Amino acid sequence: MQLFSLSYAQQITLTGIVTSSDGETLPGVNVFIEGTTKGTITDFDGNYELSVNSGDKVIFSFIGFKKEEIVVRNQKVQDVVMAPDINALEEVVAVGYGQTKRITSTGSVSAIQARELQTVPTANVQNALYGKMPGFFTQQRSGQPGRDASDFFIRGASSLNDAGNQPLIIVDDVQYSFDQLSQINVNEIESISILKDASTTAVYGIKGANGVLVIRTRRGKEGKPQVNLRVESGLQMPVRKPKFLNSYQTAMLVNEAYANDGLQPQFSQEDLDLFQSGTDPYGHPDVNWYDEIFKDVAFQQNANVDFSGGSERLKYFISGGAFSQNGLVRDFNDPLNEVNTNYFYRRFNYRTNLDFQVTESTSLRLDITSRFGNINEPRGQNVTGEIYDFSKIHPYSAPVINPNGTYAYAVDTEEKLPTINARIANGGYNRIRRTDSNILFSANQKLNFLLDGLEVSGRLAYSSIEENQRQVFRGSFPTYHYDPDNDLYTIDPRQNYAYGEYAVLGSQNRFTRDLNIQGFMNYTQTFNMDHNVNLGLIYNRQSRETKSNVPENFEGYTAKLNYNFKDKYLFDFNAAYNGTDRFAKENRFGFFPAVGVGYSISEEPFFKGMFYNVQLLKIRASYGLVGSDVAFGNRYLYKQVYNSGFGYIFGEDNNTSYQTIYEGNLGNDNVTWEKARKFNVGIDANLFDKLSVTVDYFYDYRFDQLVTQQDVPDILGIGISPSNIGETENQGFDGQISYQTKIGSDFHFNTSFVFSYAKNKVLFKAEAEQAYPWLQETGRPIGQPFGYTFLGFYSEDDIARNNDSNPDNDVAAPVSDVPIQAGDLKYMDLNEDGVIDNFDRGPIGKPNLPNTTLGWSLGGYFKGFTVNVLFQGSFNYSFSVVGTGIEPFKSQFQPIHLDRWTPETAETASFPRLTSNPTTVNSSSAFMSDFWLVDAWYIRLKTVDLGYQIPQRILPFNINKARLYVNAYNLLTLTSYDKYQQDPEISTNTAGDAYMNQRVVNLGVQITF
Amino acid sequence: MRKMKFNKYILLLSLALTGAVFTGCQEDYEAVPLEQFTEDFVFSNTDSLGVQAKRYLNAVYYFLPNGHNRVWADYLDAATDDAVSSAITENDVTRLARGQYTAQSTLGSEMNWGRYYQGIRMATTFINNIDVVPLMETFNDGQPLNSAWKSEARFVRAYLYFQLVKRFGGVPLLGDEAPTLEDDLELPRNSVEECVDFIVTELDDIRDSLRIMPISDLNSNGHVVTREAAMALKSRVLLYAASPLFNGGNIDRANPLTGYPSADPIRWKDAADAAKYFIDSYSFFDLLPEYKDIFITSANSEIIFHRQGGNNREIETRNGPVGFIGVNLGDGRTSPSQNLVDAFPMKNGKAISDPTSGYDPANMYVNRDPRLKATILHNGATWLTEVLETFDGGVNNPTGSVQKTKTSYYLRKFMGNFENENEYSDTRHDWIMFRYAEILLNYAEAQNEFAGPSPEIYQVLIDIRNRAGIEPGDDGLYGLKAGMTKEEMRAAIHNERRIEFAFEEHRYYDLRRWKEAETVMNQPIRGLQIVKSGNNFNFREIVVFEPSFDQRQYLYPIPYDEVVKNRNMIQNPGWEL
DSSP states (O other), X not given: OGGGOOXXXXXXXXXXXXXXXXXXXXXXXXEEETTSSOEEEOOTTSEEEEEEETTOEEEEEOTTBOOEEEEOSSOSBOOEEEOBOTXXXXXXXXXXXXXXXXXXXXXXXXXXXXXXXXXXXXXXXXXXXXXXXXXXXXXXXXOOTTSOOOEEEESSOOOSSSGGGOOEEEETTEXXXXXHHTTSOGGGEEEEEEEOSHHHHGXXXXXXXXXXXXXXXXXXXXXXXXXXXXXXXXXXXXXXXXXXXXXXXXXXXXXXHHHHTTOOOSSOHHHHHHHHHOOOTTTSOOOXXXXXXXXXXXXEEEEEEEEEEEOSSEEEEEEEEEEEXXXXXXXXXXXXXXXXXXXXXXXXXXXXXXXXXXXXSEEEEEEEEEEEEEEEEETTOOHHHHHHBTTTOOTTSOOSSOTTSOOBBOTTSSSOOBOHHHHHHHSOEXXXXXXXXXXXXXXXXXXXXXXXXXXXXXXXXXXXXEEEEEEEEESOOOOEEEETTTTEEEEOTTXXXXXXXXXXXXXXXXXXXXXXXXXXXXXXXXXXXXXXXXXXXXXXXXXXXXXXXXXXXXXXXXXXXXXXXXXXXXXXXXXXXXXXXXXXXGGSEEEEXXXXXXXXXXXXXXXXXXXXXXXXXXXXXXXXXXXXXOOOSOSOTTSOOEEEEXXXXXXXXXXXXXXXXXXXXXXXXXXXXXXXXXXXXXXXXXXXXXXXEEEEEEEEEEEEEEEOOSOSOGGGOSOBOOEEEEEEEEEEEEEEEEEEEEETTTEEEEEEEEEEEEEEEEEEOOOOOOSSGGGOOTTSOTTOOEEBOEEEXXXXXXXXXXXXXXXXXXXXXXXXXXXXXXXXXXXXXXXXXXXXXXXXXXXXXXXXXXXXXXXXXXXXEETTEEEEEEEEEEEEEXXXXXXXXXXXXXXXXXXXXXGBOOXXXXXXXXBOOOOSOTTXXXXXXXXXXXXTSEEEEXXXXXXXXXXXXXXXXXXXXXXXXXXXEEEXXXXXXXXXXXXXXXXXXXXXXXXXXXXXXXXXXXXXXXXXX | OHHHHHHHHHHHHHHHHHHHHHHHHTTSXXXXXXXXXXXXXXXOTTOTTOHHHHHHHHHHHTTSOOOTTTBTTXXXXXXXXXXXXOOSSOOHHHHHXXXXXXXXXXXXXXXXXXXXXXXXXXXXXXXXHGGGSOXXXXXXXXXXXXXXXXXXXXXXXXXHHHHHHHHHSSOOOOTTSOOOTTSOOOOOOOOHHHHHHXXXXXXXXXGGGSBOSSOSOHHHHTTOOBHHXXXXXXXXXXXXXXXXXXXXXXXXXXXXXXXXXXXXXXXXXXXXXXXXXXXXXXXXXXXXXXXXXXXXXXXXXXXXXXXXXXXXXHHHHHHSOTTOOGGGOOOOOEEEOHHHHHHSOBTTSOOTTSGGGOOOGGGTTTTBOHHHHHHEEOTTOEEXXXXXXXXXXXXXXXXSSSSOOSSSOEEOTTSOOOTTOSSOXXXXXXXXXXXXXXXXXXXXXXXXXXXXXXXHHHHHHHHHHHHHTOOOOTTSSTTOOTTOOHHHHHHHHHHHHHHHTTTTTOHHHHHHHTTOHHHHTTSOEEEEEEEEETTEEEEEEEEEEOOOOOGGGGSOOOOHHHHHHOTTOOOOTTOOO
């Protein structure tokens, strides 16, 4: 009867479930009544029960989440959704061989929790990191299933060696390779950090100079078993589709180019009319090969299931996943052989992470994971490249299929290859099958009986990679040219009348075993309540065997000392003494120390009093030395090795060839690792409980870089090994500004802006002194492109001036077999000698790697609905497309070619006159210039994620959570150029015909019970 | 207590295990893979057969050029007035013939400075290390083979230096040490005189430690360097040294890098003596009776030194006429010029410009020096049992923008005798670096320059022409004018070299050392346009190529980078920036 009473101070038993805004139930949340000591914590399923009086204010708090408050009216059930606190001070962040908190860290670390990555529908972790972490630069070079992992760099590039800029990748304290990383199932990941400065990377010593990507995998937590199931299915579409001109347009342009070259037209007016009318589909075909070969969409599927939980003694996390991504090529399978020659990628992952608490002070850990992957591709052809390549096929070369059902061949090309669809159907496939296994065993012993806070552990990690490939191919099959006028079929010139048999080529591509032994000693203690000390000593030894080669060994010691006083004065000292056997004995080991200091002024009592809205204000700085042992070429650079060369025919015996041996590159006894001195200063601030700011400035001086001296005269008569002489600097800033708030009682909103800027410069690279300052690479960014400076098109007046008898009024022109004509690209004569030659090739544009990258995310949560949107942009870079990607007669004719220079369009043209001669000044391969190099930026709507969490109350069975979501990747792209139809992330100076980058729209459901 | 003990055991055990693993790893593998060769392995003091050292020596030999289609698939002679390349895109021989190269953009196929120094280094390394190897084999009555091998490497080194000198003038001489990075690599160029002296001294020095012709075991040592090869090179080097380009006609008289500071006729005598010494001392050699077989017969009596080219159809495939099918399909890469065709005399030995020669422009291939037919294929000639059609639109000269003859001629020389064969078959294609006819003509040229015409000189030309199949004539002079002046004789010898050695990489450098390039290479290169009407052919001379030559082209530019990297490196005249 009391229920009817409305008296205040009424005793109510309040119950409910606490979940995170992405639907996880939260065990262990503190629930208490404000101003009292009355409280409880949530159970394994996030349930709580608390006696309250109406009018009480109940506080929910949990590390890593924003506090929630509710005021009790008369409700009995109160579910609470807690939003992750993106500014959490206490949240731990993985760093090398340990972890740190944002509040006490002196180094430069960006971290991200896996829940922010799971919403990105991509196969690779690195593709999911775009725009989310300050200091992280990415470029996705290809969209091919299984080969679409982005290149990434931490704080840009600072090594002159291409391979020397790859960050170290550490998964659960064990080194992974780039390709191993791209196979990891995102579902297995707990958190990702990137370590950017010396203070955080010095523990890796000789491997730390390029920054470190640290991944922690998920582990079981005490609690009842939890099953998490995620199934999703998506559609892939190219971000950009190439457009090609049709037969009529192509034929017109071919005729025009021939006329420009003084050649007879290839096509008569009758041909042109037939192309235009399309009434002769076999005699005058008009095929858009892109449309014929590629589909509009391809499917991808992803399924994950994981089990986790455990008791005090044993905790487990077990996960399995399957990922499948199909290729965009149409199905050309011959029904008889059912061979799948399309691109595809299939991957299966499993992971078991176990923790045993053997005794109170002894714990064991066993992690086992394997990844099985298959990559399939049509054998021996890059299909996109084939379609672009004008020498292989024209829109009017052949019909897709002859009227009698036979395959056609490109009758009007030099190679007379079968049409692309015929080759895909019959050419077989190349399937790469790979198994990766990792086992990690570790034992940890607390030695409190010796010294309180001391523990030791040993770890054994084993990984193996095995990759083999099966290539199936058919050497020959019949193709015919059909002549509709006479109804005649002509066999191709190779005279393949019969279908050849399929042959198999098998090979073992990789076989690697990697054994890693680590020993740790760690001491953590707090003295007098205020002095927090952490001391770690680590021994690490790694041995990698690859196929039949001699193993590569790495060995080292690491020491870490962290000290802080009241979380206020922070001091870190990290050092490593380590080395690899790729250098000579006396040059193997190096010492890499770094210090970090920090001052959290917000911990000062006076400050707290003055600025109560400032939760954190910390300045920090670090300085230290780290190394990089990556070098190109022969591993034994310190040795001169003699090599076997071509055979030499000796004596009068016909064709008896004798082996030759020749001297290899001179060894460099002193070859050793590259070094970087890194300075970093940063500020961390949390304001108003809503805003968090982190900004870092860095300056890296990279020296002793292994580069091949270019100033050695050729009279030496032999190649030389690289020596440690290159110097570069790299500086910039990066950071993140995050804001989160709650609007009304139910709408959580957060937004975050991430920015990264890194600008490098070559200080020294032993370059030969150049004739003109603009030829020097020293002093410019790494990877600076060089070429001619585009001025416009040669006008008819220019040509007339060059042909008159007065040499004084000549316009600068290259010396070439093909005289300059009006409409050719005109370049600046930098040295003003009247001739366009190599001396006029100055720096143009920017390096291919963007030096600025931005990310802006917006997220909201409202009553079970979530929305997350990420915009990502890269700026300040250049790229060019050459050869079959753009040049007429190498490439298919493209819409840009319609804007070519002609005498009539001289004023408005955006492309040089057409010519069939591949060596003119208009060729980007022969005369690279800033006409071809576009100054690029792009902004992408990188990911969109919409989800709905079905209220738990209405879920049947024991289902804890059910979430439906739709997400998208690369949804919109805005670019700065219109010269090329390629994706903005292509590699520069290529044909840009890599498999198109994909846009993905994905639908999924996640169920937890 | 019990628990603690257990923990200690675990700790001890794991420490012991870890220790065991570490110590176990240490000595399992070598520091550097054993499969990688080192100098000690190649030059081994236990390798009494010299197996590895021989392989290294083979690599030294590898630096000797094979001139067939050497310059970007063209013959170097396609950069002279003798031919043009049939290629339809720009290529290195057209650039050479037009002087389209600079210090910054040198033409790697012909002026690869660094490659010669690679060979020189290889040879030097061999010379310095071969004595370690205790070779059992002996030669020339019991000398250990080491000295022969060493001398062979010295020959190759001298040959490569000569390649440099004829292209660049004086070049840095590195002596007998293979340089390292610690050495001063900013070496200045030596003068032409020093270079020539070095080469000649080396050749004299090795003469008696080389094997001699005839080689007894042809199958295994068929074209090793012999003393005769060394003396043939000496003859050529001295001939070049005596020639105007270096001996008085230097493009920069005061610059010893471009030639001798003053002209001295005695250098002609040295050249003549060297050739005469060869002729008198080495009676093994003789002119092969059939001219066109010199190039396709292994180890014939005329070959002094060659590089084996193997048994194949390569020359035919690359240079044979287009328009055939199957194995007979040729790429027609080389288009000999009308200029060359006109240089061949009549069968009676008289130049076609001589009104008494009997030359008929309407039947220009009739009654000509038989070497013409052995050198070029013309319209109407028989090849592979077919009558060649090089008229416009003919089978072997189709219309359209494809690679085919530009002059109506195709190359015949070096090919097997396929006139009456149905298809190409494997033929021996050696590249002959020195043959006896050259020594004879070297002698004739040097002797004439030094002392004027003499019966001996006449005899050389008569021997050459006799072998070629020219008729002796009533006066027995094979068409030669009696009582020629020195200048007339010079012209006769120059022309004889041109036609005898066509496409053998002589004319390109002969034109330079004679300093005739500035005249010859500024005149158009001609071909024939043949139009068939009915059964008749109308011939029209056309210009197929306009070469261009100026003084600085007598020597190539030193690659720009080399000048930049080496402060003591002086660029050749005219090529400075």
